[in-house]
Amino acid sequence: MPALTDRDLTIVAPSLPPGLDTPAVVVDLDRVEANLAGMQRRLDERGVALRPHTKTHKSVRFAALQRDAGAVGLTVAVLSEAQLFADAGFDDVFVAYPVWAGGPKAARLRGLHERIRLTVGVDSVEGAVALGRALEGADRPLRVLVEIDSGELRTGVAPDGALPVAQAAADAGLDVAGVFTHGGHSYRGPQRVADAAADETDTLHRSVAALRGAGFAVDTVSAGSTPTALRSATGPVTEERPGTYIFGDRQQTNLGGADPASIALAVATTVVSTASGARQCVIDAGAKSLAKDRPGWLDGHGVIPGLPGAVITSVYDHHGIVALPDGVPVPDVGEQFAVVPNHVCPVVNLSDDLIITRDGGQVDVWPVDGRGLRA
Numbered sequence: 015m016p017a018l019t020d021r022d023l024t025i026v027a028p029s030l031p032p033g034l035d036t037p038a039v040v041v042d043l044d045r046v047e048a049n050l051a052g053m054q055r056r057l058d059e060r061g062v063a064l065r066p067h068t069k070t071h072k073s074v075r076f077a078a079l080q081r082d083a084g085a086v087g088l089t090v091a092v093l094s095e096a097q098l099f100a101d102a103g104f105d106d107v108f109v110a111y112p113v114w115a116g117g118p119k120a121a122r123l124r125g126l127h128e129r130i131r132l133t134v135g136v137d138s139v140e141g142a143v144a145l146g147r148a149l150e151g152a153d154r155p156l157r158v159l160v161e162i163d164s165g166e167l168r169t170g171v172a173p174d175g176a177l178p179v180a181q182a183a184a185d186a187g188l189d190v191a192g193v194f195t196h197g198g199h200s201y202r203g204p205q206r207v208a209d210a211a212a213d214e215t216d217t218l219h220r221s222v223a224a225l226r227g228a229g230f231a232v233d234t235v236s237a238g239s240t241p242t243a244l245r246s247a248t249g250p251v252t253e254e255r256p257g258t259y260i261f262g263d264r265q266q267t268n269l270g271g272a273d274p275a276s277i278a279l280a281v282a283t284t285v286v287s288t289a290s291g292a293r294q295c296v297i298d299a300g301a302k303s304l305a306k307d308r309p310g311w312l313d314g315h316g317v318i319p320g321l322p323g324a325v326i327t328s329v330y331d332h333h334g335i336v337a338l339p340d341g342v343p344v345p346d347v348g349e350q351f352a353v354v355p356n357h358v359c360p361v362v363n364l365s366d367d368l369i370i371t372r373d374g375g376q377v378d379v380w381p382v383d384g385r386g387l388r389a
């Protein structure tokens with residue numbers, strides 16, 4: 015099992031307000047604001063727009079902060095998230111996903127298109143045809159971006175496959191506005207990030223050349239993941255779509271996507287048992303609070319800065335088992351600790367609401383409006 019990294023050991027968790035009913039998800043609003051302003055400023059300096067992915071927070075109030083900080087619009091993964099934000103008054107939303115416009119989705123897609131400036135992803139001729147069918151007779155064409163695979167091998171065509179999809183989309187009456195990619199292979203380890211960012215710009219560059227060569231007026235070239243956002247914001251790229259940057263998490267600090275002192279979200283937990291007699295304690299946050307995401311290159315299910323070197327070796331639904339290194343005393347039952355999760359996005363999706371703090375004190379509770387939305 016890989017060891018804890020130096021970056022884990024320097025993570026400064028948000029302070030927990032006293033007396034919390036745990037497990038609870040705590041968000042340091044001062045840090046959120048700094049993270050939003052920092053990303054916005056750096057992209058502004060590069061002349062690249064920010065269209066944050068909202069799957070990280072799934073919350074109208076955080077999206078409003080992103081808009082106020084200068085975001086040009088929002089990115090979502092699914093139509094129901096787009097509907098949530100359209101209902102809240104956001105009028106420019108990109109569904110960065112190859113939406114299959116069959117069944118009830120066709121009518122939902124059309125309804126949204128009639129209300130806002132909607133853009134969706136497409137990576138197949140069949141998908142383009144289905145989108146065109148869903149929008150038949152609409153008063154203006156639907157904007158689509160052709161998805162390019164930059165090395166993640168998830169969705170998206172190779173750069174030389176962009177043109178047939180774009181042509182099918184145009185034939186289906188869609189407005190081919192450009193291309194997008196997600197350098198998600200950056201998550202395969204800290205040593206992969208620089209190359210993944212270069213892959214994003216390179217594959218976008220090649221696909222834009224192919225589309226422009228065939229007469230398409232490409233206006234949007236969209237890249238993005240939190241680890242790669244600042245590196246790939248160059249060349250043909252017109253916008254970036256990081257999402258996790260709003261809160262950061264343990265994985266991001268290790269990938270260089272978040273400063274260890276900038277982590278804005280933690281799961282507050284209480285030690286509920288030390289009865290085993292082993293050099294461990296049991297916390298009341300298990301898989302239903304911390305999720306189970308664990309990249310192969312990180313040990314444990316989150317990091318507890320208040321217990322340096324401790325490893326959350328396993329999670330049950332409601333129990334987290336924390337192995338303690340020599341020299342760290344076994345905490346008392348009832349003590350509370352902040353856990354910085356490995357991957358923040360599923361953690362937010364497991365919580366109805368978020369405890370909002372400033373200067374370590376609770377100032378509000380915000381709902382996770384889009385909790386559970388997935389279609």
Ligand SMILES: Cc1ncc(COP(=O)(O)O)c(C=O)c1O
Nearest residue numbers: 067110196239240255256257258
């Ligand atoms: C298509 C797409 N764009 C942008 C993002 C945001 O990336 P990150 O979570 O690294 O901020 C994601 C995340 O999964 C994604 O799938």
